[in-house]
Amino acid sequence: MTTDLLIDGMLSGTGVRDVAAGGYVTPDAIGLSAQLAADLAAWQKRYEDAHFAGFPVNDVAALDADGLALTSRVRGELSDRSIGYFSNGRMERLD
DSSP states (O other): OOOOEEEEOOTTSOSEEETTTOSBOOGGGGTOOHHHHHHHHHHHHHHHHHHHTTOOHHHHHHHHHHHHHHHHHHHHHOTTSOEEEEETTTTEEOO
16 A cells, blocks of 8 residues: 655654655644644644754654554544554654
């Protein structure tokens, strides 16, 4: 199955990357709930802070655990789409 969207913490991203079209989409543009969109934004900000701190290993591990949990929630809300997770701190796909 082809991945439609990747949840990732890329600096200057939105937290949701459109794999097929390239670039980022806003969570509300793809129909995510307001609460999940807010949680993604808060997580994205924490990932940004980790970027500027040089990606401390413990921070990246915690962010990726939270990111994988967010990915699961996105899958729940967008069950018709294929959703993956990419760790920007590790520079690898984790799911």
